[in-house]
Amino acid sequence: MRRRSRRARSQRTAPVRQMVAFVLLWWTIVSTGCGLTAAQKAAIGHFSRATAAVGEMTADELAKMREGVIQGNTSTLIIIGEDRPAPGESAKRTALITPTTVERQLTIENISRIGHAAKALQSYGELLQALAEDTQATELRGAAEAFVANLKAVPSVSLEEKEADAITAAVYAVGRLLVEMKKAKAVRAIVPTAASHVDKLTDLLAAEFDPDRDGSLGSAFRAAANRLRGEGAAAFPKATTAADRAVILPAWEYGRMASLRSDEIHKRASDAVASIQKSHRLLVEALKTDRWTAEDVKGIVSEFDTELKVLGKVTAELLERSKLLK
Amino acid sequence: MADKPTLGTSLSKTMQELTRIIEESDDEEEQKKALAQLRRAHRMLDVLVDERVKKNAPEYEAATQALEEANDALVAARKESATFAEGLQKVAKALGLLAKLVKAFG
Numbered sequence: 410m411r412r413r414s415r416r417a418r419s420q421r422t423a424p425v426r427q428m429v430a431f432v433l434l435w436w437t438i439v440s441t442g443c444g445l446t447a448a449q450k451a452a453i454g455h456f457s458r459a460t461a462a463v464g465e466m467t468a469d470e471l472a473k474m475r476e477g478v479i480q481g482n483t484s485t486l487i488i489i490g491e492d493r494p495a496p497g498e499s500a501k502r503t504a505l506i507t508p509t510t511v512e513r514q515l516t517i518e519n520i521s522r523i524g525h526a527a528k529a530l531q532s533y534g535e536l537l538q539a540l541a542e543d544t545q546a547t548e549l550r551g552a553a554e555a556f557v558a559n560l561k562a563v564p565s566v567s568l569e570e571k572e573a574d575a576i577t578a579a580v581y582a583v584g585r586l587l588v589e590m591k592k593a594k595a596v597r598a599i600v601p602t603a604a605s606h607v608d609k610l611t612d613l614l615a616a617e618f619d620p621d622r623d624g625s626l627g628s629a630f631r632a633a634a635n636r637l638r639g640e641g642a643a644a645f646p647k648a649t650t651a652a653d654r655a656v657i658l659p660a661w662e663y664g665r666m667a668s669l670r671s672d673e674i675h676k677r678a679s680d681a682v683a684s685i686q687k688s689h690r691l692l693v694e695a696l697k698t699d700r701w702t703a704e705d706v707k708g709i710v711s712e713f714d715t716e717l718k719v720l721g722k723v724t725a726e727l728l729e730r731s732k733l734l735k
Numbered sequence: 736m737a738d739k740p741t742l743g744t745s746l747s748k749t750m751q752e753l754t755r756i757i758e759e760s761d762d763e764e765e766q767k768k769a770l771a772q773l774r775r776a777h778r779m780l781d782v783l784v785d786e787r788v789k790k791n792a793p794e795y796e797a798a799t800q801a802l803e804e805a806n807d808a809l810v811a812a813r814k815e816s817a818t819f820a821e822g823l824q825k826v827a828k829a830l831g832l833l834a835k836l837v838k839a840f841g
Binding site: 439478487492494497498501503504505514519522523525526529531532533536537539540541543545548549550551553555556558559560562563565577580584588591592593596598599602603606607610613620622623624625626629630631633635636638640642643646653667696714 | 741742743744745746749750753754758760763766767769770771773774775776777778779780781782783784786787788791792794795796797798799801802803805806808809810812813815816817819820821823824825826828830831833834837838840
């Protein structure tokens with residue numbers, strides 16, 4: 410039996426290994442259609458931008474609303490002395506302004522609860538975006554190169570440079586495929602599950618800031634501002650001393666500024682939260698259909714530029730060898 | 736057909752209108768009546784806010800907890816994405832060790 414040289418064995422098995430790497434690489438690149446589409450990534454980006462800063466904005470504005478209500482009700486009490494129901498009025502005692510209840514419903518506990526909710530919403534947007542952007546490309550390239558370099562170092566393994574390149578490219582592409590598939594699977598599972606809770610939370614938050622909504626903290630703030638304005642406007646003409654007027658006039662003005670804040674800022678805050686809900690609903694819809702476009706194909710071609718060049722070389726070589734075999 | 740105004744929105748609008756009357760009127764009697772109504776409307780609106788805050792508290796908590804679970808799932812998904820590269824690095828290291836062993840004892 411003739412002993413075959415290692416070089417001859419390598420020459421006969423090289424096309425087989427190239428074919429395997431070729432098929433694997435081609436399949437994985439084409440199969441990256443299992444990942445998120447460009448439209449889905451764009452919807453994630455849009456939602457993430459909408460939620461950016463909602464946590465801080467909510468906490469800041471609630472703190473200002475609390476301060477405004479405390480200041481407003483304190484000034485009202487200073488002007489009127491005591492809040493009493495009118496004769497025949499069946500007002501609840503808890504509805505009266507007293508020195509220990511000037512904060513009314515804007516307690517630390519209540520505003521912390523709402524602030525915590527807004528922060529969870531902001532984090533959700535940030536984490537979705539971070540997941541969508543995380544490709545592990547650098548880590549995978551390094552790992553694929555290390556794998557093939559160490560494979561070549563094993564004495565019984567003989568790899569030509571082209572084969573090593575093809576295997577590196579195939580391993581990288583398989584890794585990227587797995588990352589994209591896992592990401593897409595996670596997003597398609599998590600977003601629809603979170604949808605009803607995002608809707609609920611954004612409904613609650615949007616209503617909270619809207620001064621025209623029943624029982625909202627925004628309406629409580631505006632009511633305190635209008636009450637102060639009314640008490641100040643009624644008390645000012647009756648003030649008999651400069652000292653009295655020095656108390657009433659700034660309080661009245663504070664009430665007017667607070668009303669303006671309610672009209673200008675709170676309504677806008679409410680609208681900003683409503684737009685978060687809208688963008689999440691668009692994201693949920695985008696995830697229902699995987700519409701691959703020319704933009705998606707361009708993205709794949711751009712990302713797998715190196716791998717496609719390797720593919721091209723491997724293809725050309727296989728075709729050349731197949732001509733020689735005829 | 737326009738939505739019927741709710742009690743809260745009616746009270747809110749009423750308070751705004753009464754405030755305007757008090758600030759703009761020169762008639763002391765008119766001011767006094769408007770102020771009495773303003774105070775009453777404020778107290779009624781305050782009761783509505785109280786009721787709503789109590790009703791919303793558990794809803795906020797439930798929705799926040801659900802979103803925090805979604806956030807935990809997103810963090811876990813990101814960690815899982817890193818497992819292939821990490822696994823491959825481990826295999827690469829094992830191959831490197833194998834190569835050294837074979838050379839040493841070969």
